[in-house]
Amino acid sequence: MVGTEVRHARFEAIAQSTPDAIVMADDAGLITYVNRAAESIFGYTLTDVQGQPLTLLMPARFRDGHRAGFARYRSTGQARVLGRTLELAGVRKNGAEFPLELSLTTGEDAGRVFFAAIIRDISERKRQEQAMREAESRAQELARLRELNQFKTQFINTAAHELLTPLTPLRSILYSLRTDPSHAGDEKLQRQLEVLSRNLERLARLTGDLLESSRLEAKKLGLRKGPVDVSALGREAVEAFQEAARNAKIRLETQFEPGLVVEADPDRIAQVYQNLLSNALKFSSAGGRIRVETKRTPEAAMIRVADTGRGIDPAFIGKLFQPFARGVQGQDDVQPGTGLGLFITKGIVELHGGEIMGESPGLGRGATFTVLLRA
8 A cells, every 4th residue: 555655646746847738537538637847737726626527628529439338448449549640629617619739648546547648738739839830931932033133124125126116217207207398288287197107206205214123123224333413404494494393384383402412323213203204294284383302411422302292192103113003193084004103213313322202191191202312
């Protein structure tokens, strides 16, 4: 008797010191013992579960299978789960289900069969495995998107080059037709040729935008930097838009800070002005105003183009600088163009180490674009 007590005391000491849960049951499937780790994992005390069926710790969907397996063992002495490590699910006292790893063994004590289950909560391991699977899935999706993006960029670049190829001979033919003395008195033909000329130039601009965007995405848009007077470039850009603004009955206002010099590519900064002014003009109506100003800030040269036009839907603000995003001012009012102007502008500004922001109080209340170029 004393030996049995000593053996039980040793078992208790070992069971209570192990980090894994130990649950023991008799040959009727009733719980006889749980250690502290099991109490912690399941939320029950030994008093709570002693004499309760093992099914108390299982999800309902596993209970019938457990009962059938237990009955088979009692009648045949065979159990499929003995000697194996299984991944199953347990249920805590609060009803929460969790994944567990279980190893089951059997033995005899005082002539009676008992079952001992060593249980490990593998919730954290499962979370890590799920996180790894999700990370792998995201990596695969990212690789696929990069491949698609590369194909798209290559396609756009090829298509733009193919479109540019016939433009030069078409321009040459059109110029010959417009300057042919025999057509000088044909007003209808001249009007038709003028329409052709405008559309040809529009096609050239759109094709140029496609090429610029593909170069940006391929990181092949080069810069030729040097000292640039940002205000002087602004005056030139405004002058180039004066006639278009007058025809649209839009007033151009300016305020340029003199001597505002930064290291930049003058052609690219001129392109920034052109894109922002073109955008402002496109979304402004007769009687409106466009204001262009430059100003020195403590850390940068600022370019600002503000208009009193149709404004920007707040839902569209986050998409302003995305490629192929087209300014939607109303449900049925989609502006013509590729939607690449602001994307290209942002790319140019960021190549210079600067930043660009677009904002609007809302539809019908104008828009403002601000460029900061590090001085």
